[in-house]
Amino acid sequence: MSVRVPSALPILFRAVLAIASVYGCSKDVLNCETGLCPSGFACNPGSGQCEELATTVTSTSGLLGRLSAVRMADGQLGVAAFNSERKSLMWMRESQGDWQPSFLAGPAATAQEAPAGHTSAAVADGDGGVHLAWRRAGDSTLWYAVQGPNGWQREEVPVAVPGTVGAALAIGIWQGHPVLAWRALDIQNVRVARKMSEGWTLETLPQPTALPGDPTAAVDLGRSLALVVTPSGPAIAAYEANRGDLVLATRAADAWNVTRLAGLDPKTGADQGDLGMPVAAALGPAGDLVLAYRDRVHDRVLLARAKSGVFAQELVMDGQREDPVHKTTRSDLLGSVLSVVVLPTGLAVVAAQDASTMRVRVAAERPAGGFVSYDVPGTLQVWPTLVTQPDATAACLWLDLANAARPGSGRLQRWNVPRGGQ
Amino acid sequence: MTLHVRPHRSLAALTLLLAACTGQPQPLEKPLAPELALPGGLRVVLLDADLPAVADTVRLAVGKTLDVKVPDWPLPTAANGQYSGFTTAAPLDALALTWSTPQHLRLTATLGKMAGGFSLVQTGQAGCGLTWQVDGGSVQLEAEVVRQSDASLAVQLSGAPVATWEGASVSDASACLAKLPPADASSPGDAILAEVTQQLAKRLSAAFLPTVSRVFAASLEQSGRLATVGSVDPAVETRFALKYVEDAAHVALHSGASAQASLAVSVDADRHPCAVDVPLPVAVASPLAQRSPPSGQAFLRRALVIDQALVQRLAWLAARAGALCAQTHHNLTTNLAPGWAADLLPQVDEWIEGPPSSARFWPGSSPTTRLVDTPAGAAVEWTMDDGQLEIIAHVADTEMTVLTVTGGFRATLLPRLQGTHALAFDLVSVERLSTHQSSPLLGDLATPASEAALSTLCEAALQGIFANQAVLPLLALTPGPLPPGTVLTGVDRTGDALWLWLEGGQTP
Numbered sequence: 001m002s003v004r005v006p007s008a009l010p011i012l013f014r015a016v017l018a019i020a021s022v023y024g025c026s027k028d029v030l031n032c033e034t035g036l037c038p039s040g041f042a043c044n045p046g047s048g049q050c051e052e053l054a055t056t057v058t059s060t061s062g063l064l065g066r067l068s069a070v071r072m073a074d075g076q077l078g079v080a081a082f083n084s085e086r087k088s089l090m091w092m093r094e095s096q097g098d099w100q101p102s103f104l105a106g107p108a109a110t111a112q113e114a115p116a117g118h119t120s121a122a123v124a125d126g127d128g129g130v131h132l133a134w135r136r137a138g139d140s141t142l143w144y145a146v147q148g149p150n151g152w153q154r155e156e157v158p159v160a161v162p163g164t165v166g167a168a169l170a171i172g173i174w175q176g177h178p179v180l181a182w183r184a185l186d187i188q189n190v191r192v193a194r195k196m197s198e199g200w201t202l203e204t205l206p207q208p209t210a211l212p213g214d215p216t217a218a219v220d221l222g223r224s225l226a227l228v229v230t231p232s233g234p235a236i237a238a239y240e241a242n243r244g245d246l247v248l249a250t251r252a253a254d255a256w257n258v259t260r261l262a263g264l265d266p267k268t269g270a271d272q273g274d275l276g277m278p279v280a281a282a283l284g285p286a287g288d289l290v291l292a293y294r295d296r297v298h299d300r301v302l303l304a305r306a307k308s309g310v311f312a313q314e315l316v317m318d319g320q321r322e323d324p325v326h327k328t329t330r331s332d333l334l335g336s337v338l339s340v341v342v343l344p345t346g347l348a349v350v351a352a353q354d355a356s357t358m359r360v361r362v363a364a365e366r367p368a369g370g371f372v373s374y375d376v377p378g379t380l381q382v383w384p385t386l387v388t389q390p391d392a393t394a395a396c397l398w399l400d401l402a403n404a405a406r407p408g409s410g411r412l413q414r415w416n417v418p419r420g421g422q
Numbered sequence: 423m424t425l426h427v428r429p430h431r432s433l434a435a436l437t438l439l440l441a442a443c444t445g446q447p448q449p450l451e452k453p454l455a456p457e458l459a460l461p462g463g464l465r466v467v468l469l470d471a472d473l474p475a476v477a478d479t480v481r482l483a484v485g486k487t488l489d490v491k492v493p494d495w496p497l498p499t500a501a502n503g504q505y506s507g508f509t510t511a512a513p514l515d516a517l518a519l520t521w522s523t524p525q526h527l528r529l530t531a532t533l534g535k536m537a538g539g540f541s542l543v544q545t546g547q548a549g550c551g552l553t554w555q556v557d558g559g560s561v562q563l564e565a566e567v568v569r570q571s572d573a574s575l576a577v578q579l580s581g582a583p584v585a586t587w588e589g590a591s592v593s594d595a596s597a598c599l600a601k602l603p604p605a606d607a608s609s610p611g612d613a614i615l616a617e618v619t620q621q622l623a624k625r626l627s628a629a630f631l632p633t634v635s636r637v638f639a640a641s642l643e644q645s646g647r648l649a650t651v652g653s654v655d656p657a658v659e660t661r662f663a664l665k666y667v668e669d670a671a672h673v674a675l676h677s678g679a680s681a682q683a684s685l686a687v688s689v690d691a692d693r694h695p696c697a698v699d700v701p702l703p704v705a706v707a708s709p710l711a712q713r714s715p716p717s718g719q720a721f722l723r724r725a726l727v728i729d730q731a732l733v734q735r736l737a738w739l740a741a742r743a744g745a746l747c748a749q750t751h752h753n754l755t756t757n758l759a760p761g762w763a764a765d766l767l768p769q770v771d772e773w774i775e776g777p778p779s780s781a782r783f784w785p786g787s788s789p790t791t792r793l794v795d796t797p798a799g800a801a802v803e804w805t806m807d808d809g810q811l812e813i814i815a816h817v818a819d820t821e822m823t824v825l826t827v828t829g830g831f832r833a834t835l836l837p838r839l840q841g842t843h844a845l846a847f848d849l850v851s852v853e854r855l856s857t858h859q860s861s862p863l864l865g866d867l868a869t870p871a872s873e874a875a876l877s878t879l880c881e882a883a884l885q886g887i888f889a890n891q892a893v894l895p896l897l898a899l900t901p902g903p904l905p906p907g908t909v910l911t912g913v914d915r916t917g918d919a920l921w922l923w924l925e926g927g928q929t930p
Contacts (some may be wrong), residue, residue, distance in 0.1 A: 064773060065818035082818070084773070085429035119819060167819045199468075297812065320695075326786045330747070333782075333814060336821040355822040356812065358862040380863070401863065409773075 060092060060101050061085075062218050062409045066337065067385045068122035068248040070130060075390050076128055079397060080120045083108065084409040089117020089134050091152075099412070100336070105134060105154055106144055123170040123178070128339065131178045134169045135155075141164045143183060144195065148345050153315050159193050159202035161186065162245040163367075170227035181236050183222035188203045190222040190249070192237055205249050208240065208258045211268035218242055226281035230289055236263070237291050239276040246276030246293050261311060262293070262304065273297045280338040282348070290342050292316065292350045294335035316350045317363045317373050332356035339386040341394050349394040349417055351384040360398050362417050376415050378402065386417075393419060456691075463732030465685035465919075488512040490538075490624045495617075502545035505617065508537030511555070513627065529634055530562045531626065534659045540618070554618050557589030565634045577635040582743040585623035612780060658919040663692055689735050694744025702789040703738055706777055707730035708918040732917035733802060737791045746785040746806075750886035752909030754778045758882050763815070765875035767824060774824060775816040781883035782823075793915050796833070800852065800915030802835045807855070811883055823862050827876070830855025833884055837913040838921070849888045850882040 015208045026417045062085035069079045077094040086387030088106025092099045103109035105116035105232035128358050130147040142160035145152045154252045157180065173179070177194055188204045220241040227236050240247045245263030260266070261382030262276040274296040275391040282290045284305070291311075297318030304311040337353035347365040354361055360381040361372040376384075380401035388393050394417040399410035434814040490510050497503035513534035537555035566580040592614050679696060693699055707729040740746060755777045762778075763771035786808030794803045813825040832853040838846045856876065859867045 028571070066820070326698050328784075328786075329696055330784050331696070333812075333821065333823055352823075353820070355814070355820070356862065358822070383818075390786075 006372045026294050042404065055097050056388065059298070060090070060099060061411045061413060063090070064409045065118055065396055066120070066133070066383050067399070067412070068120045068162050069385045070122045070124040071389075072124050072130060073126070073128035076399075077387060077395075078106075078122065078124070079412060080117070080122045080134070082117045082120070082414070083397075087115035089132075091132070104132065104154065105143060106138070110198055116143065120167045121166045121180075123171045123173055123175070125173045128396075129170055131173065131176075133169055133180050133182075134170055135167065135169055135182070137167075138309050140185065141161060142169075142180065142193075144179070144180065146190060157193055157200060159200045160176065160191070162264065166222065168222050168225045168238075169277070170225055171235070172227045172234060172344075173231040174229045179227070179229070179234055181222075181225055181227045181234075183225065188220045188293070189220075190225055190236060192234070192236070196390060203256070205236065206256050206258050208245075208247050208260050211243070211260075211264070213243045214269060221247060221287055224276065224278035226279050226291070228283050228289065229260055230283060231287040232283075235281070237276070237279045237281050237293070239279060241277070243271065244274030244276070244296070246279060246291070248279075248291075262302075275302070277338070278338050280340045280350075282340045283343045284348075285340040285344055288346050290338035290340060291337050292348070294338060294352075299331040299334045301338065301350060303340070303348060303350060303365075305348070314370075316371050317352060317354070317361060319354065321357075337383050339384055339396075341386040341388050343388060344392045349386055351386045351396050351398075353382060353384055358382060358401070360396065362386075362394075362396050364394070364417055364419075380410070381413075393417060434524065436605070439641050447822075455901070458690050458702060459688040460705060460707060460729075460732055460735055462710070463729050463735070463906050465710055465727040479617065481682075483514055483517050486514050488514060489628070490629065491624065492540075492621050495621055497544070504542050504543055505621070506543045506549065508538055508621065509542035510536050510926060512536055515558075524672065527565050527634060528562065529565065529630055530560055531630060532561065533626075534558050542614075553593040553615070554615075555589075555591060555592075559585060559587035559590070561585045561623050561626045561630075563630060563634075564633065572637040577631065579627060579631065583623040585590070585626070587619060590807060592618070651687060658851070687732055687735075687740040689741050691743035693742050694747065696744050696747035697742050697785065698787055700738065700742070702732055703788075703790075705734055707731045710918045710919060719780050725920040728848065728920045730920070733791050733793065734921070737789045737804065741785055741788045746809075747788070748783045748887045749780055749808055750883065751780045752886045753822040754886050755780060755883050757878050759875065759878070762875055762879060763824070765872035766859075766879065767864070769815070769865075770824070770861075775819070778813050778815045778883070779821060779822075779878070780814045781886060783884070783887050784810045784812070793918060793920055795915060796834060796836065796850070796922070798836055798914060800920060801850070802830065802837070802839065802847070802920075804835060805832045805855075806830060811880060813879060813883060817863070825879075827854070827857050827858030827880055828864070831857075831880070831884065833888065835888065837922075841882050847888070849881075849885045852877070852884050854880060 001005045001413045014332075026066035026131075048383055055089045060083075061381075062083050063081045063086035065082040065188075067079055067081050069077060072078050076364070079092045081092065081093075081284040082091050082141075083103070086103065086106065087105045088108035089164045090101055090108075091104050092101045105113065107113055107115065115138060116136040117134045118137045119133060122130060122132050124130050126373040132147075132152075134143050134144045134145075135141070136143060137163050141162045142157040143154060144157050145154035160182065161184075164184050164186040165349075166185045168183040173177060174194065175182055179192060179194045181190055181192045184204070187204065191206065192203045194201045194203075205221065222238045224239050225236055225238040227234060229235070230250070236249040238247050238249065239245075240260065240263075241332075242267075243260075243263060247258060248261040249258040251257075261276075262360055264272050266271060277296060278292045279291060279293040281292075284290055286415075289306050293304070295302055301318070302311045302313050303316045312365040316372055316421055317334065319332035320329050320331050321418055322328075323330050333355040335352045339351045340348055342348050345367070347367065348367065350371070352361050352363070354355070358380050359378075360376040361373060362376055362384075363373045365371050376396060376398070378400060380397045382397040384396055384399060389395050396411055396415045400413045400414075402412040445535055448660070452663045481598070487510070490512050492508040494506045494508075497505065512603060513536070514531055515534050516532040518530045519533075535555075535557055536559075538551050539551065541549040541551045543549045561583055562585075563583040564580045565577050568576055568578060592611055608859060684691065689700070710727060710729075758777055759765065760777075761771075763774040767774065787804045789804055791805070792803050794801050807830045809829070809831055811827040812823050813827070814821055814823045816822075817824065833849050834851045835847040836850045838848050857880075859876065861867060910922060910924055912921075914921050914923075
């Protein structure tokens with residue numbers, strides 16, 4: 001179904017048309033405009049059509065916290081989430097349009113086990129396996145599980161000292177082996193573990209390159225972090241809290257190279273804002289690294305992409321919002337949760353939490369540059385995450401609190417991001 | 423003439439602290455309009471101890487009579503002739519000294535009844551005697567300090583003196599009129615009177631010039647401090663577009679008791695998109711009531727006096743510039759019970775972790791301010807009729823706005839000496855005015871679960887917001903303008919004025 005709305009009509013006519021379109025008329029005119037599509041539709045600036053919003057509500061409720069979603073080898077989705085009612089880590093696998101839930105950790109999975117899975121991370125390997133890592137909050141331990149032919153095999157990561165595992169956690173597959181990165185509370189830095197056939201290895205990220213003029217500055221790294229594995233090795237983007245900088249750690253050969261990527265002038269060390277809390281990462285089709293991160297000072301989301309070895313930064317969306325009552329503009333708390341994917345076309349899609357309005361916003365990159373932004377339909381949307389679709393589009397998953405059985409916990413929903421950027 | 427004088431850093435800091443936040447106003451693209459000026463908004467008061475030379479000069483001069491003898495001067499329209507032998511006695515009733523800039527002084531002498539005699543003389547003819555008298559008058563002269571080629575300073579007249587007489591007349595001049603050539607004046611008598619007036623004014627000016635020089639020599643440093651007390655921070659000027667108007671600045675002497683520099687302060691700012699569009703409040707500075715300094719002061723005493731009207735305009739300025747659209751990460755745990763979330767949001771407190779991480783404030787109106795007395799002393803009462811306070815906390819490791827409080831807020835800010843060189847403004851109380859609460863997670867909340875917890879939270883949040891700029895480094899940042907060793911010793915209020923007392927420093 002499509003509704004086409006002219007874009008260059010006089011304001012009065014457009015207003016009339018908008019009203020008409022809301023009530024189901026005028027569905028065959030050209031070129032819609034954002035905000036003028038009927039309820040349940042969103043304007044696709046690329047096609048000029050109002051496209052029906054596709055949302056799917058799972059039957060599982062009681063979810064809370066960040067989602068970890070992966071596209072598995074069979075093309076189906078898998079999502080790890082914390083079930084607040086059972087206080088356990090839940091794994092939901094999409095199957096024939098339905099979702100099959102199971103519990104991996106916490107009292108719902110193992111009797112007498114403490115609540116677990118408040119924070120988790122997931123990744124799919126090329127062999128059809130899914131790897132999960134999660135934190136058990138009560139004793140701050142780190143756990144790992146892999147889904148094989150015989151189901152899930154889980155273990156506590158032995159090299160992660162109990163009591164030191166922070167809430168920031170990421171997982172990837174490097175040379176066929178799972179690699180985990182987490183914030184270590186005892187050293188306020190990021191530790192990296194890799195499971196080899198002979199057991200787990202452990203590393204700590206070196207300090208970032210010294211600040212110009214302040215070479216001994218203390219570092220507080222990893223309150224937010226993201227991990228992807230590039231063709232040359234793992235790359236970890238992390239937030240350095242003392243200076244409000246985005247730090248990038250890349251591994252080449254046997255050494256890590258850790259640099260401050262944004263938030264300061266690289267030559268003078270002058271502060272240039274508070275960037276990187278949180279940060280999300282994705283890989284482009286050519287293995288190029290793409291980072292999406294929040295600018296806390298200006299309430300905006302930025303994207304950095306490596307071009308010829310140099311990161312170029314651009315604006316994805318900002319939190320500015322009109323207040324029609326006071327005729328002012330205010331700024332929303334935008335980007336407290338971020339997710340980014342890169343489509344096979346090389347175009348990025350970013351999902352961001354607006355934590356002032358509890359709405360999810362998605363921005364899709366246009367081939368000609370810049371982003372087109374969508375307000376995902378609905379209310380009380382939290383913890384968005386993006387996945388790529390088999391048809392080379394993106395889907396946004398989030399928790400819907402509006403239709404939750406109890407306050408503060410929600411149901412999983414999905415929206416297929418329009419091909420607006422194309 | 424309008425001169426862009428850079429504002430006092432402390433005053434700008436006061437702007438900030440009244441705003442209580444960190445806005446980034448942009449420079450204005452056009453000059454401030456004259457109607458934006460608030461005459462008398464800021465005054466600097468020097469007590470007589472600061473100006474002994476000026477006070478002594480005035481005290482010694484007033485009541486004296488000056489014997490004036492004007493040198494002969496030529497007839498203006500006759501090739502051969504002159505006015506001759508003019509003498510008079512000039513009783514000096516009052517003497518006022520006014521600085522328009524530190525280097526430019528205006529002296530106004532008020533004279534009593536005078537009479538004098540003189541004659542018109544033409545070459546080859548007998549002189550013609552005349553008398554002149556006035557009931558009183560004044561002579562005003564302008565003098566300025568100029569730097570000589572040898573770098574020394576000299577005092578010189580900067581324009582023709584202006585004399586104004588009451589009841590001026592000359593004796594019957596008919597016998598002399600025939601001796602005069604035709605004149606442009608409508609009346610030959612008026613022409614003679616004008617001549618005498620002009621020459622007498624010149625002579626009196628010359629007589630007063632040494633006095634002016636002495637005053638300059640003794641008080642130039644002090645007067646310079648008066649006018650340059652606020653020449654510090656160009657960045658503040660460009661951000662807030664706050665300026666003084668030069669020709670409104672003056673020093674008035676009050677019988678040798680004290681002197682005050684009254685400055686007109688103009689403020690304006692381009693409206694920040696987050697600020698409501700409210701016009702500049704109409705305000706008039708109140709007359710300054712004299713006030714005795716606190717007892718036990720040192721030799722040098724002075725005060726920076728801020729009128730309530732200026733405080734109001736500064737609050738308006740800060741709000742318009744967007745300074746009230748603020749976020750704070752500080753002080754949110756002050757007096758906040760660990761169970762704050764359970765008290766206020768019991769439905770979701772299970773998922774709220776720790777204390778609020780930050781708070782944001784969005785103004786829906788422009789604040790009003792007034793000076794009030796509290797049991798703890800003079801204070802600034804700050805009222806925002808319409809605003810929204812957002813409380814942000816971590817929910818499952820994610821920053822989210824968990825509570826919004828919308829409505830009116832009133833805060834009381836208490837000036838407090840911080841050491842001897844800074845002034846802090848403590849937020850001592852917060853009152854909610856018809857607020858209602860909601861949560862983005864839950865929708866409208868009919869009534870808070872705990873009024874006390876809500877009040878504590880709002881106070882903690884606003885304390886954090888006001889804490890951003892709550893310190894006024896009055897002297898520490900101004901090493902030049904005030905004498906070394908000057909310290910801030912007290913803050914109090916008289917009527918509509920906030921007095922910041924300073925003392926100490928070197929003697930003149």
